[in-house]
Every structure is written in C-alpha cells, then in structure tokens.
Amino acid sequence: MYWLEFCPNYIESKYELLVFKDNNPFLPLTNYYHDCLGRIDSSSALSYLKCLFPFFKWLEEKSNYQGNRVQWYDSAEKVRVAIEDYLMSEMKCKVRDKETFRFVNLTNKSPNTISRFLSALKSFYKSMIRLKKYLESNPLIDGQAILHSYKEEMKGVRENKPRMPASAGTEEDLPNRRLTDSYFKIVNEEWQPQIIDDIDLPYQVYQAGKNVNWSLREMVIAHMLFETGARASEIIELTIGDYRQRKSHQEVVTFNKGSHGRKIKFLRFSKETVKRLFHYIETERKSLDENHLNFEQLPDDAPIFITANGTPLTYHAWYYHWNRAMKINEMSLNPHKARHWFVTSRLRDLTNARKKYMQLSKDELVNRLIEVEQYVAENQQRWVINQFEQFK
Incomplete structure (x- = not known):
C-alpha cells in the first residue's frame, strides 16, 4: 500500500512530502516528487506521483518475469515486460510489437489515464537517471527513435505553435510527422469534440x-x-x-x-x-x-x-x-x-x-x-x- 503525507508546518524538513510503502518511507517516489519541483508545477508533480501508486503496488504483488517479481530498478528489458503486462491486464489495452517499440491500442474498457500514466512513468525514470538511482537506459524511451531526425519535417502551418488534431479540421495535413521517442506509443488516442452533459x-x-x-x-x-x-x-x-x-x-x-x-x-x-x-x-x-x-x-x-x-x-x-x-x-x-x-x-x-x-x-x-x-x-x-x- 502506497500513500503520502505532507510535512507538518511545525517540522523543518528538506522534504515537502513523504511517500510511504505500508508504514515505511519510500524514497524513490519521494525523491521523484522533489526532483520534479521546479521542472513542472507542484500540482502536476503530485498528479504524476499519485498516478504511479497503483503500478508500484502491482509490481510488488502481481508482476512476473521468469517466475520472479519485477523491481522498479531492474533492467530496462524486465521493466518493459512488466509495463506491457500492466497495460494489458490492468488497463485493458492491446499492445502490438513494432520493430523497436510497442503500439498501444486503447479499448472501450481502458481508463482515460493511460497517457498520463505513461508520461508519469517516463518522467520517473528520467528523474532516477538524473539522480543516479537508475543506471540503465530509460525503459520508456525508444532509443532507436532518437537516432532518426524528423525535426526538419515538422514545420507546421503555424510556425512555433502547437497543432490542432487533424479531426478538428482547422489545419492542413502534414505529409510527415516526427515520431515520439516513447517506447509505448498510443496510436488511437484521438481528439474528439465533446459535449458537456453532466448535470452535476x-x-x-x-x-x-x-x-x-x-x-x-x-x-x-x-x-x-x-x-x-x-x-x-x-x-x-x-x-x-x-x-x-x-x-x-x-x-x-x-x-x-x-x-x-x-x-x-x-x-x-x-x-x-x-x-x-x-x-x-x-x-x-x-x-x-x-x-x-x-x-x-x-x-x-x-x-x-x-x-x-x-x-x-x-x-x-x-x-x-x-x-x-x-x-x-x-x-x-x-x-x-x-x-x-x-x-x-x-x-x-x-x-x-x-x-x-x-x-x-x-x-x-x-x-x-x-x-x-x-x-x-x-x-x-x-x-x-x-x-x-x-x-x-
């Protein structure tokens, strides 16, 4: 069971909050949160942190690689296998092999937090590498994608501005798009116009x-x-x-x-x-x-x-x-x-x-x-x- 507590006002500490695993401080996630501060705002860091709790609990209780539980600090290969299993078993996604990365297809049973979860996990390993707590390459990054240069082909209609999705119908299609460097690429997370119809x-x-x-x-x-x-x-x-x-x-x-x-x-x-x-x-x-x-x-x-x-x-x-x-x-x-x-x-x-x-x-x-x-x-x-x- 993973949970967090903010530092009381009357206590001086270098930590703004502590993450606990059961009743013991869990420093990897604690250090991750504080490494995020200053890079992203505190509310986003907190949202990312909470998004990782279920995965870490699943790693401890249900993960399996050749008969053993997977630890967050294991090799990139083992971590990737665990993430793939988690996406399929817990998040009801379909995962397909594609050369050096994986395509992730959402289903009607998939939660709407998958993109945030993958972003949070990618951010976690970046922090651990930066803090020298993880000595492997980032499991969430496709190393081969970095070798390809697509940036010159990414000049859009509105230079230096984010593009609207193609389904919005507001911009011309681009013949080439830069591939994300993520190892797990969500391929059917399309933007859809939404009607707000919740009476509450x-x-x-x-x-x-x-x-x-x-x-x-x-x-x-x-x-x-x-x-x-x-x-x-x-x-x-x-x-x-x-x-x-x-x-x-x-x-x-x-x-x-x-x-x-x-x-x-x-x-x-x-x-x-x-x-x-x-x-x-x-x-x-x-x-x-x-x-x-x-x-x-x-x-x-x-x-x-x-x-x-x-x-x-x-x-x-x-x-x-x-x-x-x-x-x-x-x-x-x-x-x-x-x-x-x-x-x-x-x-x-x-x-x-x-x-x-x-x-x-x-x-x-x-x-x-x-x-x-x-x-x-x-x-x-x-x-x-x-x-x-x-x-x-």
Whole structure:
C-alpha cells in the first residue's frame, strides 16, 4: 500500500512530502516528487506521483518475469515486460510489437489515464537517471527513435505553435510527422469534440473549489460562469456600475467579444448567487478595499472583484486558482467548458419540458432554441445595431 503525507508546518524538513510503502518511507517516489519541483508545477508533480501508486503496488504483488517479481530498478528489458503486462491486464489495452517499440491500442474498457500514466512513468525514470538511482537506459524511451531526425519535417502551418488534431479540421495535413521517442506509443488516442452533459458538473467544480479553500470571490465567479454561460473575462471585469445599471437585481451588463469593451449585453443569474455576490462585496471585498467601502459607497467604476492587494482582478490571477483546483482534484476542465455546459443544459431543459408537458409546439420549441442561440451568440444582432448607430 502506497500513500503520502505532507510535512507538518511545525517540522523543518528538506522534504515537502513523504511517500510511504505500508508504514515505511519510500524514497524513490519521494525523491521523484522533489526532483520534479521546479521542472513542472507542484500540482502536476503530485498528479504524476499519485498516478504511479497503483503500478508500484502491482509490481510488488502481481508482476512476473521468469517466475520472479519485477523491481522498479531492474533492467530496462524486465521493466518493459512488466509495463506491457500492466497495460494489458490492468488497463485493458492491446499492445502490438513494432520493430523497436510497442503500439498501444486503447479499448472501450481502458481508463482515460493511460497517457498520463505513461508520461508519469517516463518522467520517473528520467528523474532516477538524473539522480543516479537508475543506471540503465530509460525503459520508456525508444532509443532507436532518437537516432532518426524528423525535426526538419515538422514545420507546421503555424510556425512555433502547437497543432490542432487533424479531426478538428482547422489545419492542413502534414505529409510527415516526427515520431515520439516513447517506447509505448498510443496510436488511437484521438481528439474528439465533446459535449458537456453532466448535470452535476457545476457541483463537482464547487466541491473542487472547497477542497482547495477557494475564497468567496472564486466561488461567486464559478457560480456565475455556470449560470450565465459568459466568458470568464466578462465576469471578472465587471464593475459596480454594471450591476447598478440593470433594474433587476439578478442581472448585470457586460461587454461582448468584438464590442471593444462596450457594455452591450446582460447576464442573468440566480437569487442564491445574488446573495453570494453581496456577501462577498460586504465582507471579503470590503476588507480588501483600500477605503473599506460597502456596496452603496462604492463608485460605479469600481471593480466588483479585486485581489488581496485591492487591485482589479485579472483573468490570469483568477485562472491560477481555477487551474490549481482542477489539477489537485484531477479534473480536466477549462473555464470555457462551463459555456458548453450552459448551452447543453438549456437545450436539455427545453427537450425535457416538451416531453413532460407536450405543451410546446414545434414552432415554440424552435423559437426557444433561437433564444438560447441568441444568448450564447452574445446578442450579436444588438452588437450590429450598436455598430451602425455609431455611424449615423
């Protein structure tokens, strides 16, 4: 059984955390985590570390090479055999020989963590070699692939930018691609457009925020993201005047992508979020405000969301907290997917309403769908009208 403990604040130690095997410190994984720090962020290092626990336990209990258990420090050949067995028996993959490496085909029973597991294991052996704890070549690297030079053939349409997958349909196909140097190459892990349709997704995000002690500010912004379908920047840059401008206390005006900062659309959120918003303004925000002003005292141009220094919150400062919560809770979710969830949930609500009550005619349903489309398209018609009004 492998597990970890963070170092208590009152103890001085060179280790930020310790990995234990049963009740004894296990230094290979402990040293691996600390070697990663500074090379990748701590949340990614922690995610990689946890991803390796099941494999190390399997090595100890189920691995087999010519009748013996495989140890992590065994020869590259033995380790590769063990990894291949693990991919097939535990991760339900199909592994095929190909010259000097292996093709890994995912099946419908394979978990979605295989790529991360192989990356973590490859990273582990890099660290052990760097720390001189493993004297063999990296079992996760195909030495022959390194000898081939494909880099000159890899210039894409967008130079120095990552390419979108071919299935995205946004870039021309490249005649030649540089082969990965990985010994285990996943060949059918294709990118697919996804529809966010988990009704509990917002609550999973809120819980992730609670697990990392999100402040009131982060929690309010998260609720507004899922309830309005707005971009994060459209919420983060709201001012007190944007809220006062609407008659309804559940609405706020904001800018639109392409509106050059002009406030031409409105967002609507729940009464519960209104309560959270005012609680934030009257407590957390007030304590951070230079003059400790409440809602009534704040000027219209005052930002609703501010930093610990009392300055206007920026997208990058806010994203740090979002990204940290997602990584620590092992959720692959960028803020933009909240917009996808919003659209999907609205369409689902309309469909369910028609099925349940059978009161919506086809024309009424179409009209409702158009309303959703117009809202998500950020009131494009209103923006066009405003553009023309500037040139009267």
